[in-house]
Amino acid sequence: MKRIVYREWRIPPQRYWSLIGYLAALIGIGALSFGYMEHEGHWVTGMSNSVVWGMPHVFAVFLIVSASGALNIASIGTVFKKPIYKPLGRLSGLLAVALLVGGLLILVTDLGRPERLIVAMTHYNFSSIFAWNIYLYTGFMAIVIAYLWSMADRQGAPFNYPIGVFALIWRLALTTGTGSIFGFLVARQAYDAAILGPMFVALSLAYGLAVFMLVLFFCFEEEGRSIGPRVLRRLRNLLALFVAVVLYFVLIYHLTNLYMAKKDAFEHWLLLGGGFYTFVFWVGWILVGNLVPLWILYHPALSEQRNWIIAACTLVILGGLAAMYVIIIGSQAFPLAMFPGHTILESGFNDGVQGAAASYWPSIPEVLLGIGGVALSLLIILVGVRVLQFLPESLADEVVAPDEEQLAEAVAVKPA
Amino acid sequence: MHRLHAPHNQPSGDESPAEAVATTRRALIGTAAGLGAAALVAPGVVLHTLSAQAETAPITNKSRWGLLIETDKCAEGCRACIEACDHEHGLDRQVPEGSPSKWEQQKAVWIRKVKLQDNQTGRITQLPLMCQHCEHPPCVDVCPTGASFKRADGIVMVDRHLCIGCRYCMMACPYKARSFIHHNTTGQLTAVPRGKGCVESCNLCVHRRDYGQDSTACADACAATGHHAILFGDLKDPESPIRRRMREIQNRQIREDLGLNTGVRYAGI
Secondary structure, eight states: OOOOOEEOOOOOHHHHHHHHHHHHHHHHHHHHHHHHHHHHOGGGSSOOSSSOSOHHHHHHHHHHHHHHHHTHHHHHHHTSOOGGGGGGHHHHHHHHHHHHHHHHHHHHHTSSSGGGHHHHHHOOOTTOHHHHHHHHHHHHHHHHHHHHHHHHOGGGGGGHHHHHHHHHHHHHHHHHHHHHHHHTOSSSSSSOOTTHHHHHHHHHHHHHHHHHHHHHHHHHHHHTOOBOHHHHHHHHHHHHHHHHHHHHHHHHHHHHHHHSGGGHHHHHIIIIIOTHHHHIIIIIIIIIIIIHHHHHHHOTTGGGOHHHHHHHHHHHHHHHHHHHIIIIIIHHHSOOOOSTTEEEEEETTOOOGGGOOOOOOOOHHHHHHHHHHHHHHHHHHHHHHHHSOOEESOBOTTTSOOOHHHHHHHHHHSOO | OHHHHSOTTSOOTTSOHHHHHHHHHHHHHHHHHHHHHHHHHHHHHHHHHHHTHHHHSOOOTTOOEEEEEEGGGSOTTOOHHHHHHHHHHTGGGOOOOSOHHHHHHHSOOSEEEEEEEETTTOOEEEEEEEOOOOSSOHHHHHOSSSOEEEOTTSOEEEOTTTOOOOOHHHHHOTTOOOEEOOSOOOSOOTTSOOOTTOEEOOOSSHHHHHTTOOOOHHHHHHHHTTOOOEEEEETTOTTSHHHHHHHHSOOBOTTGGGOOOOSEEEEOO
């Protein structure tokens, strides 16, 4: 094992600036969309009084969840002391901050009164999980920046482990908090389930790692740095495990709901009769986001090929967006169950007449705002790796630390 | 330097007569404008001071305002309560935008009629549905800034200055009682501040409460039609008509399972 050397991303300036240009254009379009929605009001979006959180929340929550998940790589290296992951810690921290900033910016720009952000920062109602999250998010950024310092600065090295433990605990709290935004809502059939907190932790593990792997592969490919089979195998196996954990939580969540008579109607609707939402659930979330990636990642031949692993990561991300769509929008579209045992024949406020779901179709500005947030995250990552030493020079097998299992074997066979 | 500091309404000795006249005229106009403004504003100030007396009485928890709705008296096709509410709060001044179906989805609604059928028996029930003014309101729990709040007298409402438009209260309300203002609003009433980007809902005609009036627009309108399906009153006063009626007939809360102790109760569901 050689000493790990970190080096700035040295792709040709033309390539770097053209990437910056693409992302800046997307951010600009997102900013214009924000301006349009803010000026005209939310009536230009697909959102309504029934579906109050739309496409921007899908992007925002996906990014926030991925942010905490992206930090796992650093945690595995520092807290769980797996040396093979150590060289990836810095990029992991950068991604965590960048994805969180992008997600939060989408959330803020989707507020009805975004200019009142100062109110949100000066008036707190601590019975609200939203208010906790303001601290969880800002605290997360501060902790991750300290974590990065402890990784990159010699003086910070002694603090690396305690900060790492703290960051891990904080990120678990953060993602549980994000899931609890939904899980503590008693009003809606799909929410009102404490399992959503840990389920979001599981989602974050998978989505954060998928994003991390794609960024890592892209950066290394562009500059011709090498990733050895051992790192690739580790990341691939980890992703497969996380995707399987997601599947487990989804299964438990729906089995629990099916066991409760009062949630039968919702489950029947989502799993069978929800039209577009049923399609997005089965095809988008379960098939594209879970089963196909699992098949690829456990396939004896395909799982050895980098491009197939990249395809699996992409599918996990697409499945993640589908999952958010189902969790956030599908759960609102299903009508509130106010009158058990009754059918609503008429209503002056779209209360689900004859059990009909609320209609929602994302508008273009909403989607562009979301893409703008993603582009901002990528821009932060791009500039970060270009100007600072986030990326290890090589992840080839001879550079990274030996596998712990082999180390243990070596110790075992060594004569006393 | 001295000229620069000379008061504008005092002609200085070295000014020409024309300048002096102009300066005097300016001073005169200034004084007249000041007096005029005072004459215009002062009655307003006096009126405001006098009329504000009713508003400054502290809100206490000696009362808890609520509604009793007798669904068997709620007539099919009658919209009197909705129209009265819309008029009372200026919701009828909303200007539709977008397609009719989009407007239906996005317009503010504080009170609506719901027609239900019992799946087992086929019995039809009509009822008006609005903010239920919970004793333990989920909207107040989840509001990050405290914009959703409950007054001491049990009225749940939104402080439009603190509302950031996050819509979390709408996610949390089990009654879908809240509306988000998707559009620019015009022609709002002084008593009912409304604005784009904020959330709003039934406030039990809080402006009437604060001026000592003892009813709501919906209850009055319902009584005027002769149906008397909506009864407003103090749930804490054992002798109030609402409490007497609640003793006489069975009534319950919508989504009783949540244990929110709503201020709006229904008979016949």
